[in-house]
Amino acid sequence: MSVQGFMFPRSRTGRASLLPPPPWHYSGHMLTLEYRTDLDAVAELLPSGLAPADEDPGAVAVIWADWQSCSDTFEELLDPVRAQYREVFVVIRCKYRGRHYSRCVYIWVDTDYAMVRGHYQGYPKKLGSIFLTRPVTVGRAGPRLSPGGRFGASLAANDRRLLHATFEIGAESEHAGFVNALPMLHHRWMPAIEGDGADSLDEMVTMSAYESEIGRCFSGDFDLRIGDSPVEELTRLQPREPIAGYWREVAMSWRSGTTLERNNLTGI
């Protein structure tokens, strides 16, 4: 007899696992702000073996998402403390073995399961406090999903405001930008317990969602301010030239990815 559970803690029944087994389903809305920064600031975030994108290599996307997510039992949706979370992430693009990928370099969420689900997928998640204006259908306390609708968005960690953005809908859009539109290329790293500089887990993985669904989608102008922190490097990614902002309703399901390289430690 052994312990059960997709993720730790593993136990008799697996019920205590920090994550239920995939697939996982997500529905929410997303604000994507794309801009160009210094190419060096992008290139320095790529580990050996990855190259900047061929075209528009200094492009960055900063993305807010307000999610509900659940397992294939859907039980979390009736106990929404286990279903609702928000995240902010920073995406660049890279090239590996002749193919282009999207790559998340920084990300903050506000629940433990979303944090560790990210670590499983190679997203380098930290905790943060995240807010994103919601559109409304009645009354005056929120934007409508139409031109002129204005949104605010913020991120704080360690009690410091790291990001503050505003966005105004300009027009309907057929897409939500190009920086986060490719399959993801992530590393999954876990240093060896010996603390000698080696990584026990050192994998390069790629993944895509399945059954993605896009609802209403809009583009518009934005403003983005970046604040500093002793434990962040976001200020190296200052906007030099805005591309565009996008707001959209989005959903997807996720089941698994593919390991592209595996350099895990072996033996003891």
Added chain:
Amino acid sequence: MSVQGFMFPRSRTGRASLLPPPPWHYSGHMLTLEYRTDLDAVAELLPSGLAPADEDPGAVAVIWADWQSCSDTFEELLDPVRAQYREVFVVIRCKYRGRHYSRCVYIWVDTDYAMVRGHYQGYPKKLGSIFLTRPVTVGRAGPRLSPGGRFGASLAANDRRLLHATFEIGAESEHAGFVNALPMLHHRWMPAIEGDGADSLDEMVTMSAYESEIGRCFSGDFDLRIGDSPVEELTRLQPREPIAGYWREVAMSWRSGTTLERNNLTGI
């Protein structure tokens, strides 16, 4: 020269006031669960001078709301940490001088400004952790606004779960119940600093929103569980007979109320 500000702290410019001056605007969605409890449990919550309602006097509404709110400058909507909050409140009805009113007897919110705005209006607000499933338009991680859509809702305070509800949409509805549908009748109390049992502030006020707007509205069945706490009395309001549940989009603006009785201390 004197200090400025609608609410404390009052300062040179009034900018630090915990509340901007009214009017205040609200947009959001609301889950209302109506049921009958023991009449005694309702009657015991009415101060002297108030009587239970003539009809259906044991009716109770437990209501979750997920809000954005803002002042008349609308600036909070671009800094949503200052605009978004959730609340749960318990409403009964009462009769005073021949008229019927709604009355909030317990309420929890999750921000300071909403808490003190409530105190100003006679809502006896405490802080709580509040969740309410959101409907979605794409994907699988949330209900659609149509028959069969299922929602969950919870309240915790002092790290104890006090309420947990589920609701399933049955049909469209023309209204969202009757318990919270009347003008509010609230007391505003502040004990004297002498701690001698007298109230410096002792007012009975009534108020209604203006420019209320109702969006989509549905009725359905629900289940409600009540948990205990050493500093709550919710378990005295156990459901004996469900009436109905309602989900709706709702907005309103609020400017002021009317004092019906004033027994404030005078002189020193």
Added chain:
Amino acid sequence: MSVQGFMFPRSRTGRASLLPPPPWHYSGHMLTLEYRTDLDAVAELLPSGLAPADEDPGAVAVIWADWQSCSDTFEELLDPVRAQYREVFVVIRCKYRGRHYSRCVYIWVDTDYAMVRGHYQGYPKKLGSIFLTRPVTVGRAGPRLSPGGRFGASLAANDRRLLHATFEIGAESEHAGFVNALPMLHHRWMPAIEGDGADSLDEMVTMSAYESEIGRCFSGDFDLRIGDSPVEELTRLQPREPIAGYWREVAMSWRSGTTLERNNLTGI
């Protein structure tokens, strides 16, 4: 029969009251940073009828406190989610009818009961996120209570860092400064529900703790940085000249105060 409870919500038994009846007992430690700012920045915080202090009128104290507090039943100490909280407050001095007083002009706490207890006492409390380094008796992860011991302290609200201080113990001290050492003079304000500019509750109160007890007490040098926010005015109180910092163990009990002036609205 009427409803019971020291504070709202008032109910059948009073158990749900946001505050138990006084006396309240407090034990904790406190970091006090005293400095001089522009006299105008102090004077502009005084309502009509109060004058700046005769001596050193530009003196300010910024104070962090890490508390346990409880009612006279002491039951909260066995359910510490109801006993532990932190606060940061800004104190100046003023003169009224020939006597000098201390006066809290800004204050943040991190629990609802401490917030409303403050409102009862005339402290203009908001919610904030508050941290203060604790001294330790073993190991390397904290200062010892002896010369050279270094502390950090911070305050954030609305996801913005408003204050960040460091302090280093220089020597033992017989006192913890003079700005917060006088009886408090506070206003208790609650605007009328009519929103016409009048205050229903408008009292000037004074109060002191009883059974104060001071433990170990030290003085030293400090650094204080003030950050901005659209809903604060702390940056008007920039340090011009440091006086001294103090760390001390402190306890007190509090039962009641005295109303000095009462201008409450009367009649309806």
Added chain:
Amino acid sequence: MSVQGFMFPRSRTGRASLLPPPPWHYSGHMLTLEYRTDLDAVAELLPSGLAPADEDPGAVAVIWADWQSCSDTFEELLDPVRAQYREVFVVIRCKYRGRHYSRCVYIWVDTDYAMVRGHYQGYPKKLGSIFLTRPVTVGRAGPRLSPGGRFGASLAANDRRLLHATFEIGAESEHAGFVNALPMLHHRWMPAIEGDGADSLDEMVTMSAYESEIGRCFSGDFDLRIGDSPVEELTRLQPREPIAGYWREVAMSWRSGTTLERNNLTGI
């Protein structure tokens, strides 16, 4: 050139890493409650290859800790939002290759860095809300470190109270129990991204702190209540027979561990 950082996110300078490199230093106080539960409930938490302890195999320790921790730069101690956290953990013992070990089977913390530091060390950390009464030296709002001093402690996750304990000091003690007194034996697991049931990272590690230091230490009686949750299995570990409770000041430093078995996936 490659990216830097002990833990993800890895970046140009390594400053953004969720963890600074070891060693890490810890100072705090700890409440340990030891009791016996059903042997089956302990045995079912042991993965294949581990056996229950030879003596007293049904012994469990539930432990609250209130920490400051920091890196070898000690800078976190001056920005205490990055240094203070609390945790609750459940420890059993096991036997592997003829040696006995302590093993943490469940654990909750309240910061991201402590959570991921735990994952690095094989602690299956989730987030929780954790409170533990602090002793005081002055006043009435807390226990003294002497016989009769009473403490409370609680844990909640997903807005449900999972643990609530009370403890009363009986006498000084030379030790703080035996369940958590051995070197730790942990698994480090990370499922493969293919979601096929295999673990990319599958290591058994052992570790001990260095430079441990114990301050004042007391034993006493306790009461422990366990609450349920749909995503926990703590109720399987109900106390059958109390052993003893312990409160102590404790500090340690931690640098590295040793891999005992490594079954990581290799190749792609």
